[in-house]
Amino acid sequence: MSFAIHFAPPEASSVAGKVDVLFYGVLAFSTALTLLLTGLVVYYAVKYRAGTSADRTGARGRSLPLEIGWTGASLVVAFIIFAWGAELYVYRDQPPADALEIAGLGKQWMWTFRHAGGQREINELHVPAGKAVVVSLASQDVIHSFYVPAFRLKQDAVPGRTTHLWFIADKPGRYHLFCAEYCGTQHSEMGGWVTVMPPEQFAQWLAAQGQDESLAExxxxxxxxxxxxxxxxxxxxVRAPDLAGVYGKPVALSDRQTVVADEAYLRDSILQPAKQIAAGYDPIMPSFDGLIDESELQMLVAYLKSLSASSPGRSETSQ
Ligand code: HEC
Ligand SMILES: [Cu+2]
Structure with a gap:
């Protein structure tokens, strides 16, 4: 039995170390500043306590260079911390293009995941070590938050939107997964495990799950x-746009604006077709809001995306 006190979970992703260096850096800086200021307060309180013979004749002067000096120094330090954090934030916000995609869905009170090959998991997520993985997150009901402390990553799953979180898990093992947003009575039980496996073992595991219908299928x-x-x-x-190759392309709208057909655009087109009308078409598409659930929406979006990925410009959108 080990009596070691663990102050932090293990570092198990490519950003974990960077987050920790930033965290401990800011903590060390704040600690140093606190010690310095507390030291000065105590020193002067003792030196000038009532009844001491300390010299009190000094003029109450102001030193402009000193004031500019410490204001400027604080500003520089604040900007260094800002730039440091911003750099990490931007890194963590941009998944590499070849990342393995997994669709995650939060609902009261569990996490479900679907791999690109259609394999499903509940409150368990298996990923290969050393490979970039991007989890797209949606919620069926209220806001949930996907949180893996060992990865130092947390991302909200927001109803009506798709959010993303990516990581390279670098150490095989099993790590806790939590929901970090209070989401109702059984919130505290909403969680599970992320299992990081060596790539060959992951491939075997995936194959053993059987080939279900893929997301796009x-x-x-x-x-x-x-x-x-x-x-x-x-x-x-009916006159309706050809959806092959629409994903990722600019779309002209009837209000003369142009938007890029990203995932959010596809989602909105299905749930709120009247919000953005493709130029040259009548607004006759019915809304599918309430008719399909989040996981069905994820499948439709995956299908529309696959029409662009495989062979751009293909024209048969139905089989
Ligand atoms: C009654 C006919 C009709 C049905 C049914 C229909 N759509 Fe549409 N859809 C349209 C028309 C017309 C437009 C263009 C006008 C607009 O943007 O609303 C459109 C636009 C879209 C767009 C935006 C395309 C672009 O080029 O900007 C997407 C994505 C889309 N539909 C997906 C779907 C999906 C997925 C379904 C089934 C769940 C569906 N549609 C069902 C008629 C339809
Ligand atoms: Cu939750």
Whole structure:
């Protein structure tokens, strides 16, 4: 039995060490400043306590250079801390393009995950070590927060939006996953484990889970089942935009603005079609808000994205 006191969880991701250096750096600086100021207060309180013979004749002067000096120095230190934090924030906000994508969904009170091959997990997430992984997060009900202390990463899952979190887990092992946003009565039980495996072992694990329908395949199925293909398909009699290759491209809107069709745009197009109308089309698309749940939305978006990834400019949006 070990009686060692652990002040912090292990560092198990590529950003963990950087976050810790920043944290302990700021902590050391604040501690040094506190000791210096407390020391001066105590020193002068003792020196000038009532009844001592300390010399009190000195003029109450002001020193401009001294004031400029400490104001300037504090400013410089504050900006150094800001730049340091900002650099880390930007790094943590930009997943590499080849990152492995996993769809995560928070709901009262569990986390569910789907791998690109369709393999599902509940309150467990398996990832390969040493490879960039990006988890897209959505919520079915209220705000949840995906938190893995050993990775030093936390990201909210917000209803009506997709957020992202990425990491390179560098040490195989099992790490706690929490929900870090109070989300109702069983909030404290909402959590699980992230298992980081050596890549070969991960590949075996993934294969052993069986090949379920992939996210994009599920999306293609829904695309037909929900009647999207009836309007967007090539043989449709309704005038609706061809969705092949739309992801990632600029789209002209009827209000003369142009937006890039990112994930948020695709989501909004499905849930609130009247919000942004593609130029040259009538606003006849019905809203699917309330008809499909978050995981179905994730599948549809994955399907629309896959139409752009495989062969850009392909024109059959329905099969
Ligand atoms: C009744 C016909 C109809 C149905 C059903 C329909 N859509 Fe649409 N959709 C349209 C039309 C018309 C537009 C263009 C006008 C607009 O932006 O609202 C459009 C726009 C879109 C856009 C934005 C495309 C762009 O080029 O900007 C997306 C994405 C989309 N639809 C996805 C879907 C999905 C997914 C479904 C099924 C869940 C679906 N649509 C069902 C008619 C339809
Ligand atoms: Cu929660």
């Amino acid at each position: 599920g999306g293609a199925r829904l695309f037909r089942a929900l009647g999207c293909s009836g309007c967007h398909g090539p043989s449709s009699k």
